[in-house]
Amino acid sequence: MKRSTDLSEHILASLSDGVVVTDPARRVLLFNPAMEEMTGTSSRRATGAALATLLPKESPIPARVIATLETGHPIFIPDAEWPRWDGELLPTSLTISAILDKVGETLGAVLVVRDLRRIKALQESQRPAERLTAFGVLAAAMAHEIKNPLLGIRGAAQLLREELTTADAREYTDVIIREADRLNVLMEEMLDFARPHPLSRTRVNVHEVLDSVIALERPACTVRGVQIRQQYDPSLPDLWADRNHLTQTFLNLIRNGWEAMPHGGALTLTTRRSSEPVRLGPGGGPMLVVELADEGVGIPPEVQRKLFTPFFTTKAKGSGLGLAIAHRIIEEHGGRFIIKSLPGQGTTVRIYLPVNPGTSEGPLEG
Secondary structure, three states: HHHHHHHHHHHHHHOOOOEEEEEEOEEEEEEHHHHHHHHHHHHHHHHOOEHHHHHHOOOOHHHHHHHHHHHHOOOOEEEEEEEEEOOOOOEEEEEEEEEEEEOOOEEEEEEEEEEEEHHHHHHHHHHHHHHHHHHHHHHHHHHHHHHHHHHHHHHHHHHHHHOOOOOOHHHHHHHHHHHHHHHHHHHHHHHHHOHHHHHHHOOHHHHHHHHHHHHHHHHHHHHHHHEEEOOOOOOOOOOOOOHHHHHHHHHHHHHHHHOOOOOOEEEEEEEEEEOOOOOOOOOOEEEEEEEOOOOOOOOHHHHHOOOOOOEEEEEEEOOHHHHHHHHHHHHHHHOEEEEEEEEOOOOEEEEEOOOOOOOOOOOOOO
16 A cells, blocks of 8 residues: 555656645645645645635636536636746636545546746747748738839939039939839848748857857947856867858847946856757757857847747837848847846846757767
């Protein structure tokens, strides 16, 4: 009997889903380790408490437990919220089942709670990619339609300039030519964004890529009073990646970092192996992290939601394509792109890249 009890305890302790068992009066009898980890509430504190005291007043869960206890029928709630100790509401799914003895008497209820944070995060990470794919088709069509008449406008302005005899009059044609050139550059960026660019993968040391970008941006940082700090993990393996595309991504991010600090500060670049839930790459292998943290003005929440939207920019001369392209490049590598920021407290960008993407060249460890 003791062996059976020990086995049951081991099973409950090994489950990744939370398990809560109540008696018929809805008092908690069991609160497994997964529930402790999810909620930050200890089993000692939860055991013996009324289930309703562990939940918000407006939670529908206690009423559903009552219904299951009365009818014996299981209930599935796909979008329940379970509070943590700090008040944060976790997105969860919930299955409630009655515990019956051999003669059908109700002994209590068991709640199986599944943490949906990882699923929600994956869904959120896929949405920008879907928007970018749709935009790519539209951008290609728009750019082709606009470029031809734009060249005609520029050519006509040049011819008109030759006919004008005064500098004041030529000033207006110069404005037309200059703005036409600026718009043409934007059209080229749109086409570049829309065209598929197969990755040209080679063996890449991420620290060499970062150092080359830092060398390019250091003069601008010095002028701004921005100090670049490098905290590298020398044990990281090489990547099987597109060097040029990664250089483009980190150049954009480092430039964004120092531009966010008009009065100076520190821009810290950190590399490490990932220990977060997103540590598994597309082939099931580990991922490494490149983190860029600035001490700048931060990004308001309403702006953060639009960061990967093409043409959205807060810069006077920005095209709004830099972050969208950087996001696409990381996604094409099978990685993840996460931005966390608070107004007045700086911004942290984390890039997750798979170490072993399962190529024919084999692992790159060592």
